[in-house]
């Protein structure tokens with residue numbers, strides 16, 4: 001476990017270890033873990049540019065005034081969008097790309113809890129699955145040029161941090177005896193949707209898509225993080241469940257401010273380097289395939305990489321990286337380039 005005081009000490013030094021003007025995008029930044037991380041970033045850095053993406057204008061107004069009160073040098077911007085449609089993700093990314101020439105951090109948490117079954121969007125995909133997987137991967141695909149530009153910043157005093165953090169759960173498919181299987185005949189779960197399969201597919205597809213990106217884009221690093229239980233807005237539509245959980249799960253809960261500090265650490269620490277940073281010695285986390293410093297990290301709430309798992313290794317050796325990437329590119333081509341519903 002990375003001790004909380006080590007996390008806090010490293011974060012507190014960011015105002016000197018990072019140059020002013022870091023650019024960060026928080027998808028899902030109006031609430032919960034992403035907002036708490038954005039506030040921690042505002043607390044510890046000089047003149048950060050912070051983009052918050054979500055649907056709620058009142059929540060964004062509150063977030064922006066809190067950021068400005070914590071750090072008057074910060075520049076927060078709200079981009080209001082329902083990103084359960086991939087065409088809206090493209091619009092938001094175009095706005096960011098028009099305004100910025102580099103991006104240091106893409107931090108993503110969008111999602112919601114539901115007991116309902118498949119809820120298909122006009123693009124033919126399940127809404128929750130889009131928020132947990134397709135929209136996140138589309139953000140990365142569209143913003144990779146800016147992330148690469150940050151890694152290659154020619155300014156000797158510039159920030160070369162270039163990192164993606166997706167907060168979900170890298171191992172939910174194999175927890176509690178889960179089979180950890182991907183159904184390659186129906187990756188989007190058009191015909192075989194259950195909430196359980198949706199959770200497993202979103203997690204595993206995120207795992208292996210990010211692992212593939214780290215191989216193809218060695219100048220950026222990619223973290224898939226599990227937050228543990230955090231008392232956020234995620235249960236806002238289920239007040240009774242929220243009350244029960246807050247009692248039963250209290251021993252396992254991470255306080256929201258600690259969660260923000262820990263996720264800021266995941267977003268900025270040299271413990272999770274890109275491949276091209278070439279750090280394989282010292283306090284470097286084990287990568288998703290067990291190799292230190294491979295640029296792709298499956299990280300638990302406490303900053304440690306999850307240990308190797310035979311079921312996940314089997315999925316990898318069955319070609320998951322290539323198959324998931326090829327499916328995801330096919331969805332993006334159909335929905336975003338050709339304007340079709342999928343499939």
Ligand SMILES: NC(=O)c1ccc[n+]([C@@H]2O[C@H](COP(=O)([O-])OP(=O)(O)OC[C@H]3O[C@@H](n4cnc5c(N)ncnc54)[C@H](OP(=O)(O)O)[C@@H]3O)[C@@H](O)[C@H]2O)c1
Nearest residue numbers: 028030031032033054055056083110111229230232233234
């Ligand atoms: N909290 C936990 O204990 C926990 C545990 C394990 C995993 N997770 C996962 O971690 C992630 C973050 O959770 P959290 O607790 O921080 O959740 P949260 O407080 O509910 O925040 C979710 C964010 O997603 C945004 N969002 C939802 N639907 C959207 C849409 N259609 N378009 C744009 N933005 C949308 C919300 O913004 P608007 O309302 O403004 O749209 C909000 O900012 C989730 O994926 C969750 O499943 C959480």
